[in-house]
Amino acid sequence: MAESTAETQLAPELYLNRELSWLEFNYRVLAQALDEHTPLLEQAKFSAIFSNNLDEFFMVRVASLKSQIDAGVSSLSDDGLTAQQQLQAIRSKLRPLLEMQQQHYRHSLKSHLSDYGVHLTDYANLNGPQRDWLNAYFQSAIFPVLTPLAVDPSHPFPFISNLSLNVAALVRDPDTGQQEFARVKVPQKNLPRFVQIPPHLSGKQPEAVYTAVPLEQVVAFNLGLLFPGMHVEGHYFFRVTRDADLELRDLEADDLMEALEEGLRKRRRGGEVVRLEVADEMPEAVVQLLMEGTAVEAEDVYRINGPLGLDDLMSLLAIPLPQLKEKPHKGRTTPALARTQKSQLEDGSIKAEEFESIFSVIRRGDVLLHHPYDLFSTSVEEFLNQAADDPSVLAIKMTLYRTSKDSAVVAALIRAAENGKQVMALVELKARFDEDNNIQWAKQLEASGVHVVYGVLGLKTHTKILLVVRKEKERLNSYVHIGTGNYNSKTSSLYTDIGLLTARPEFGADLVELFNYLTGFSKQQSFRRLLVAPVTLRSRMEGLIRREIEHAQAGRGGHIRAKMNSLVDPSIIALLYEASQAGVMIELVVRGMCSLRPQLEGISDNIQVVSVIGRFLEHSRLFWFGNGGEPELFFGSADWMPRNLDRRVEAVAPVEDPKLRHQLEQVIDLYLNDTSAWHMDNQGKFSQRQLEGEQHLVQREMMRRWRGGLMA
Incomplete structure (x- = not known):
């Protein structure tokens, strides 16, 4: 099928390990947080991105290496390392980065934010009114959903869900003197990670802008209510990361969507634990109990000197202090499309005689787009919206790899189908961590009359292409968008991507044949312009x-x-x-x-x-x-x-x-x-x-x- 060159075998010393190279990249992300020139709330954002990246790295890449070891795979990486050696190198490289992140959070970010009235404080440092308010909040909003799970000979070690925050509680029975262990899961789904306390309770002058305590601390300092009659001797936080890579064998799946939905159910439960994060102060005996319960080795344990799961720092961007953030960026409508905006025609911003169809502009010449500097909404979405409503448009075909939850792109495809056009969407169900979202979109599109396909057997469809076929003067002309980024309005404002709108016939002919390759049994082996x-x-x-x-x-x-x-x-x-x-x-x-x-x-x-x-x-x-x-x-x-x-x-x-x-x-x-x-x-x-x-x-x-x- 493919014209592929036999893989060249480089000498190991000429090739850098990809996993360690990825950690170098994530360090560069962390460096943005550590840079004093980065606005404070943006520092929090980059620290959150570092943590989120790392979670996915463990769920996929580290999990893959551990699977190789479990399967007895003896092959070496291109740089000559075994899977075990790579895991050891990852741990060695990662530990100082984690300490850098925590040092920054504890000693730089928190203290500098406090200068602006933003207090990320610990429960132990609260004043009386603040504690009273938090304790009341605990009883009304948290306590009813908590489920303490004991661990003893009659209660097996509970399942710990992927990336959940947990409290390991040590309690003692005052009658028998027996110490017991229990796990309490911190309920994160509908509760904020940082519980904000009303500013007027701070007692600080001037009044605090934002004061918050980590949710897990609110739970931990109210454990007495969960264990009445027992003495709470200690609490320690921990978190597990599980193998979340979805293995799908397309050739064995009669129904890819059904197979994916089953795989997603398994992922939500989670595979083997590949990382156990514990609070640095956790006693070794408790660590050993958790290791046995989660079936991990010592090299999978990471002691963290600070809060676990700092990806939740992203929520701090909602704090209304614009001076601590980057100035908002508002893209432009690319000048070539300035007179093609239907919304401006409708609100009177441009006169009817000044307006021109986006298709006429593209016919005159190619239009280059560079997001987020050029607005996605006034270019790609405008192109698709006009195609959906234009009576001369006969067909729309596009690939969807990742799209936003409130997608204007999907809405336009549905409207086009309702308007009687032939609409085909290739929805890549195997887009990692977006599988569930894409399954829901695929179902919604199908229910609206859109022809939905899932791509070529054995391949993931990652290409970003959109084809519009329009009848003009008794002939069919093709209009094309090709890009580097997903058809996603949210990420289009956060990612830099290139796109091209063109009516060049060779591009249109190539996309017609490429879509035939994607939807049918075509074995197309050459294209005019596309690679x-x-x-x-x-x-x-x-x-x-x-x-x-x-x-x-x-x-x-x-x-x-x-x-x-x-x-x-x-x-x-x-x-x-x-x-x-x-x-x-x-x-x-x-x-x-x-x-x-x-x-x-x-x-x-x-x-x-x-x-x-x-x-x-x-x-x-x-x-x-x-x-x-x-x-x-x-x-x-x-x-x-x-x-x-x-x-x-x-x-x-x-x-x-x-x-x-x-x-x-x-x-x-x-x-x-x-x-x-x-x-x-x-x-x-x-x-x-x-x-x-x-x-x-x-x-x-x-x-x-x-x-x-x-x-x-």
Whole structure:
């Protein structure tokens, strides 16, 4: 099926471990929290992202390594490590990062927030009125839903759900003197992690803006009500992380949705425990009891000197102190689409004679979109909304990988179907951690008359494509959107992504055939303009790199610039090493994992790798090849990873308009010259640039240029 190159086997010392490289990335996220120049509530946000990232890392990557050990798999990673050695290296690298995070929370974030009237305090430090209020809150809002579970010979160790916060309670019977152990689950589903106390009870002058106590402490200091007649001798917090990777064997599933729903039920219960987090002060005897109850080894236990589950710090962004946050960013309507907005026509902002259909604009020329600087709502959603309501539109086809819960995209598809159009949505049910959301959307779409398909057997459909077929003057014309990001209005304001609206016939013909490949039995093996995985993408990307090698060898220079989320594919890395040795200049912007080692003498001297972390999640993928003075630039949904090149359906498209290509070349320049970028050395370590003088931060510069129309 795929035109794939046999995987190149690199010498282990030329390849950096992907798991450790990922931890390096997550450290760069944490560094945003530790940076004193980051606004305080944004520091809390980045600390929360670090924790959330880590939870998923354990649920998927660490779980996979442990499964390899359990299955007796003896294969080595590309850098020559066994699964056990990787787990040991992960633990060694992670422990100082966790301590950094907790030090920052305890000694920096809390104290600096208190200067602004935001008090994240402990129950033990409350005054009398505050305690009285919290105790009353406990009895009315928390106590009725708690269920203490004893552990003794007649009560087996209870099941501990994934990522739940728990209290390990030690109580003593005053009559027998016997000490007992009980587990109390902290109810987090409908309660805030930080319980806010009315400001007027603070007794502070001036009055506090926000005072809150962690929910688990409210539970812990009221345990006496759960164990009347017993003496509570101690309480300690703990949390478990379980294997949450959904294994699906498509070939064995007669009904993929049914199989997924069953898998999700199992995930909610959770697989094996892969991490046990305990409060640092927990006695060893209690730790041993928890280890036995959750069936973990000592290397799976992490003692945490501070609150567990700091992902809940994200909720602090709701505190109404704008001076402690980044200034709100409001994207623009890209100038090319300024007169196409139906809402402005309806509210009188533009006159009827000034309005023009979005289709007429796209017919005149390609429209480049760069989110979040260009608004998703006035571009992609406007395109889809006009397609849903336009009587000349006959069909709409698109892929949905992740979409928001209140999706305007889904609403438009449903309205289009109700308007009698042929509507097809490929909903990727296997989008990790979005499976349940996508199942619900698939059911809703099907019930509304949309043709819903789930993709190609054995592959995950990750591509971001939208096709509109419109009847114009007795012929059918195709309008296309291709992007790097999901059709998700929420993440479109948080992630940087590239999109293209085009009416080029070759693009339309390619998408018609690609959708046939996705929905039918097509075995399409070539496309006019698109690079499609798993069919042509790998061979074309490798061919483009080889072409730069030929240019360099012929004295025409050789130059590659690329931006992506991850670079771990051994064959691509080997080719980049070969290109470097041939004299090709290679400049890479890699947000996350990078298994390539730059700046190795005689091997990768000509390769530079930088990483940019900012207020928006870098998500766009760009691939630029110098081509001897006639450059080509591509963008799309794929990273240089085996899964993207071989096991997913991806689409990467060329930018054929010279003006738009020049815009994106400017964007790549901004990334490579970002004065806050992290520079990677040949050992895989990243150090942040410390340049003197004027600072040039790519995301800030992009916001400025977009506001001023300088990139129009």
